[in-house]
Amino acid sequence: MRGVLRRFLAIIVIGGVLCSVGVADAAVDPIVVRDVSLAEYPRVGLQLSLPSALLGTSGSQPVFSVRENGRPVEVIDTQSSEVQPIDVVLVVDTSGSMEGRSMEAAKDAAAAFTGQLQPKSRVAVVSFADRPRVLTRLTDDKTVLDGVISGLSAKGETALYDALSMAAREASRAEVSRPVVVLLSDGGDTVSRVQLDAALKDLKAAGAPVLVVALPSAEADFGTLRSVSRSTGGRFATVSGADQLMGFYEQLARELQSSWTLTYVSHRPSTNDLDVAVSAKVDDRAASGSSVLPNPLFAQPLPPAKMALVAVPPASNLTLAAAVGLVFIAVFAIVAAAALMLVRPRNGLDQMKYYDQLRTAGESSKTDERSNAVTEWVLGAVDFVAGKRGIKRLAYEQLERAGLPLRPTEYITVHLLLVIAAGILTEWLSQNLPLSIVAVVGATVVPVIYLDHLVTKRRNQFGEQLPDVLNLIAGSLRSGWGLQQSLGLVVEQMAAPVSAEFARAQTEVRLGREVESALAGVARRMQSTDFAWAVTAIDIQRDVGGNLAEVLDIVASTIRDKRALQRQISGLTAEGRLSAWILILLPVALMLALSVLNPRYLALLFTTASGMGLLAAGAVLLVIGSVWLSKIVVIEV
Known part of the structure; x- marks a missing residue:
């Protein structure tokens, strides 16, 4: 019985040992x-x-x-992730304990390792015996690497810690953020000057994990090698013999890539x-x-930059007086502009908006009575110059399309005062000529852009309302109403700008103008080709007869489909338009910022011939780019 029990216990012990070996092998x-x-x-x-x-x-x-x-x-x-080139520092033990078969196997394994790497991967080779030596710095030249590796020979003591510190310095020269150190050794440190803690600190600073390959020998110190790999986030592995080194290094190269x-x-x-x-x-x-x-969260913040405060000399009494005067003129111009926009001369045909915009100064006697002599002189001079150059007609058309109750002379005068005030105030406040030029250009361009924006906005509102207008007229015609009665219904039921434009057309018809001519004037002012189609249909129907209500319904349906397509195109090109605006405005914004932050740096563009040439070339290229981008993102329907 005891013999059977002993055999049973022996089987359990042997099985446990085999299982533990199996688990170790499966690690x-x-x-x-x-x-x-x-x-x-x-x-x-x-x-x-x-x-x-x-x-x-x-x-x-x-x-x-x-x-x-x-x-x-x-x-x-x-x-x-996609395989990227790597930087590797090969550290090879060439002490006397590696002499013979181990050294030859190490050289074959190192050559196989470099051969498995990508063409752009770089390798540095560090050998160590009595002291470490950098045989080659990081390079992707396979010929150089093969020559260095083939020249390795074993002799002397083991300066392991010195070699690790030198490998850390080589790894710090890597182009990748986290290079790898591959260490092959069969013994413990014997003659290093650097302590292990210092070598580990250097490796951590370089961000280089150490992959340790240990060969068994009588001098091996596996505990220290494990500590090196564990402290740096690397890996520790042993091979049973030198014959396994080549396969292990090839496998390691595949894993790293x-x-x-x-x-x-x-x-x-x-x-x-x-x-x-x-x-x-x-x-x-x-x-x-x-x-x-x-x-x-614990990164050290950068020390604040020291800024020198420059004392600003006090302004003279003459400068202060001039500043007060300029501010007064600017405020007066703004108040006058607001008054001119809000107060219009009385007119017997008040329902016809903007009908009086082209009157001469002699026709507006009541206005002359309310205006002072200086204002009338300025308005007269502006009216004379603008009328000669054709600017007055252009301003009249834009103001009429934008729906602003303002005469062309008034608008041009306010615009000129705004430009002058912007230039003088900017120069006085900043004492910066480039910034003043930018302010003058901005004061010149911004009102024009804003006026064009109002015109576009009003035209789009008219286009959105147009299908409902045509359906309303068609329904009125089916109910037995006449065309003029239908126009009156549009004035009563629709919102601006349709109601305002049709009210003007209705007043013109009452004064004797033909219906088709008055409606054609609405299409011209609103620049609406869609409404021009409807006017053409009305004109044809009055000449040859037909079902006008059905024609207007068809035109309204066509306009709705067109607007839907335009909205879809607008959504698809929104990103391109935004990019275009950013690319156009960014140079101007940077120039403005530099003129404030560092005017001396920017002054070369205005004081030297090469600078002005570059400025002109940049302006030309900006215009060309703007036109090019507009052609890309603007799609006509």
Whole structure:
């Protein structure tokens, strides 16, 4: 009985030993954190290299989990990223214990490793025995690397810590944000001048994880090598013999070039560092890795820049008096403009808006009585000059289309006063000629742009109301009303600007103008080709007869379809129009900002021949670009 029990216990012990060996053999290498992105903190991006055991051919995707300072965090995105070139520092032990087969296998493995990398990946080679040596700095020249590796030879002691510190300095020269150090050694440190803590500090500063490949020997110090890999977020692996080095290095090269990108949301802990632990699982295999990241919340702020305060000399009495006078003139001009816009001369035909806009000064005797001599002299001079140059007619048409109760002479006078006041005030306040020029240009252009905006807005409102107007007229005609009665119904039922325009047309008809001519005047003022079609239909019907109501309904339906298509095109080209405005206004805004912040820097554009040439060329290119962009984003329907 005792013999049977002993056999049974022996079987259990042997089975336990075999199971433990099997578990050890099935262990998976850790995950390596290749890169870190903290630009969008608390969103943290990690670039990971997974071990080959998780990169099999099963087709399953790894499932990731992350713990930050021991707390689980939310992983919001994981994806396999495109393979990018890497920078690697190969650190090879060339001490006497590596002599013979181990040294030859190490050289073959290093050559195989460099051969597996992408063409643009760079490798530096550091050897160490009594002291470390940089055999070649980071390079992608495979010929140089093969020559350096083939010349390795084993002799001397082991300066492991010195080699790690030198590898950290080489890694700090890398072009990638997180280079990799691959260390091959079969022994412990014997002659280093640098302490282990200092070497680890250098590696962490360089952001370089250390992948340790340990060869078993009598002098091996696996505890220290594990500490190096664990402290830097790297990996520790052992090979049973030198014959396995080549296959292991080739596998390592494949792993480093297979990259996964993981993004998680940080808990924003109140610690100087973020201790991040990443786990990945594919089917029944799992791996984990860790890295210590700096906490952006505790980043050192930049010291504030020292600014010198420059004393501003007090203004003279003459300057103050001139400033007060200019302010008074500007206020007077604004008040006068408002009064001119709100107070109109009395008119017997008050229902006909803007009918009196082209009257001469001699015809407005009542206005002369209310105006002072200075105002009349200014208005007369402006009226004479503008009338000779054709500006008065152009201003009249724009004011009429915009629906503003303002005569052309009044508008031009107010515009001139605004330009003069803007230039004088800007020059007095800033003492900056370029800024004053910009102010004058702005005061000249902005009112014109605003007036054009009002014209466009009123025209669009008319176009939106037009289909309802035509349907209302068609319904009135079907009810037995005449065309003139239908126009009166439009005036009563519709809102502005349709009601105002049709009221003017109705008044013109009562004064003896033909209906078709009055309606054609509405189409001309509103620049509406759609309403011109309707007027043409009315004119044809009055000449040859027919069902006008049905024709107007068809025209209204066509206009609605056209407006719908225009709205769709406007939505599709909205982004392009916004980009065009940004590209056009950005140079002007930058010039204005520079003229305020650093006028001396900008003054070269106005005081030198080359500067003025560049300014003119920039203006021409800006105009060409504006026209080009308008042709792209404006689609006629």
